[in-house]
Amino acid sequence: MSTSQDLIPKIPLKPEDTELDFGFLADLALKIVYADTNCTTERAAEKLKLSMPVTEELLQHLYREKFVEIRGLITYGNNRYGMLDRGWQRAQRLLDMNGYIGPAPVSLEAYTTMMLRQSAATEMIQPEAVRTAMSGLVLPEATVQTLGLVASSRRSLFMTGPSGNGKTTIATALHSAQSGEIWIPYAIEVDGQIIKVFDLHNHQPVSVEGLARYDGRWTKIKRPLVIVGGEMTIDTMDLIYSQTVRFYEAPFQMKANGGTLVIDDFGRQRIDPHELLNRWIVPLEGRVDYLTLHTGKKIEVPFEQLLIFATNLDxxxxxxxxxxxxxGYRLFVTTPSKDLYAQIFRRYVEESGFTYDSKYLDFLFRLYAEEKRPLRGCEPRDIIERCVDLCKYENRSKVLSPELLELAWNNYFGTRLTTN
Structure with a gap:
């Protein structure tokens, strides 16, 4: 098994160490100079995420080709560069074909190797970690056990049950049972095309302070949690090509590699669920996914993530x-029993700064019975949050009462009751 030190991406010492075509790298460097009116070797290296010697070699090539000029020496190996007419013309042609300007990508082979090595190095999740992750929830012991098996085996999970009982919350908590961080690239190169992987919405960088020098084309992140719902379509599960910027955005399942992908509200999408499910068969069975470039070429990428489906439909x-x-596993998340509801209610009452008394629970149970409403796991939290809102709005002291609970109930369910 690889250690965390073994997984640190090795810094490329020469352009060929990047596993990318030299001409491709030189073209990317030219676009960097094009976009930076005050370009230096140091600034270009920072944007390319390459070492200064490798970057200077690329810039010197552009200088020899008369695409750029050297406008001055700052320090040894760090020159100031500017565009020449020939360079402007080439840069504009390049941008017409591919508008990507940013960190140098890694090869598809390097990405695949890194994802598989990191997956193999993942430590097995222990029961204690799952219990800690679920400690904020009130769940039956059998449910916690099933979730532990899902986490430790990293097999997929199909969660069903009525809405409002915590399926999405459970999925999020289960993700938190996974420890450690992973490395992902900013972008990947395939046949001269760029696939942008890193995305601040889904990826949270972590500090690399104290680490030995590493390949800056990779960034270390917390294991990603990606949640998609009704917006998911067949098209969003493939490479997303932008005609405006002329490069690809990785699909959500690729961004979830190394972490957790939650397909929420499954069956609520705008297309036939059977069509979506057929799309998932290959990744589920082979732990690989096939994506298509706009040229028609298919590429194989790893599918190394915990996959969770959640639905309230039959x-x-x-x-x-x-x-x-x-x-891998199926889990029915049912409505809570009165005992579990009571535990959830008491927890939220005390966490919100109120004093718990069972008479308030009895009052709520009477309201449920009168309106013939099923108990739902989210409702103790939602009702107590509205009690807090009322206390803040009317400058009340934090004291529960039937009158306060009834107001919260009415504001939550939209009903009108009279307290006996």
């Missing part, structure tokens, strides 16, 4: 037995 209306057999 599985019989969504999937067939053949698909369910491919899922």
């Amino acid at each position: 599985p019989a209306d969504l999937v067939d037995d053949a698909f369910l057999r491919r899922m």
